Amino acid sequence: MELILRAAGELLDAELSGAVDLGGSPRSTVLRCETAGGRTVIVKAFGNEPDSLRCFTAEAAGLSLGIAGPEVLGVDPDVPLLVMADLGDAPTLADVLLGNDPAAAENGLLAWARGLGALAAESVNRRADLARLWSRYDKGMPSWEEDPWIARNAAALPALLDGAGIVLPAGLDEELARIGSAGGEEYPAFTPGDTCPDNNLLTAEGLRLIDFEAACYQSVFLTAAYCRMPFSSCWCVFTLPAGLAAEIEQAYRAEVVGAYPALAEDEVWQAGMRQATAVWTVDATVRLLPRIAEDGPLHRTRRPAPTRRQVLRHRWETASGLEEFPALAEAMRLLLRKVAAGWDVAPLPGYPAFANRRG
Missing domain, CATH: 3.30.200.20 (Phosphorylase Kinase; domain 1)
Structure with a gap:
């Protein structure tokens, strides 16, 4: 100290x-x-x-x-x-989502989505600047953009499925190769890396981001998937009211379209979002499946927090309808039937802030 x-x-x-x-x-x-x-x-x-x-x-x-x-x-x-x-003691997005004010939570989500989208759009032409700054502070470690975490997860999934007693669906290897190729080259933009609710301050001046420990350039779809899933790699994962996930996704998309006009095409956007959903579902499965023998909260101290089994089941249910990845979708359905069916856990609940929301 x-x-x-x-x-x-x-x-x-x-x-x-x-x-x-x-x-x-x-x-x-x-x-x-x-x-x-x-x-x-x-x-x-x-x-x-x-x-x-x-x-x-x-x-x-x-x-x-x-x-x-x-x-x-x-x-x-x-x-x-x-x-x-010092940005002060402003509430985080997690604070309002776990609170009891639905208007504050909805406004916070929209501010978060617009802020991330504006950041992505503003950063499109700054990739060389980040590389220069990385070199200035380089401590001999590869950048996050050089880390093949997506391909590594895709390569690890078959053995985990086999260990869980899942017969690998035909075509899964080919689909995992496609999933493993996703990353930063399709519509890249800057991200702090960990855009989970507790790393977003809702200040009087607007959204402010903290925690840049995984800052890098990646596909905007990998960030936008946090709106749809929601919060792809985070602990603060509950369900959103009908329509709200789509609303915050559109708020993010409206900002990045200014930098990448092709994203205004629904076919382009939806295909990218489904691939990103597949990437994050594989990530969650690889991280959490080996740890579900004993269930427990995803966060050590924050409450409420979902359990590992609740989040995994929710991810598998979401990915079970991915049409572009039928083998992966079938693997998720098999996990639901052969693994999750034996879990004595409640379905993933909604965010507490929306418990009494009208409409």
């Missing part, structure tokens, strides 16, 4: 005190600190493990792009750490 405060203070040429731990992660420590002048700043320090170092580079490069998130006040690549402007 002393090293972190001293290094951050040297960046600002100011003494820092009163550090409050904001939680961080296994990869990072996040502190709110006060300057002698009474201003507060956020200090985010990273460990020296390979994953932590890659997250530092992504955070430093992504925030320094200057098109989203808090202002960067200083970067020390040696510690490594960043000092950022």
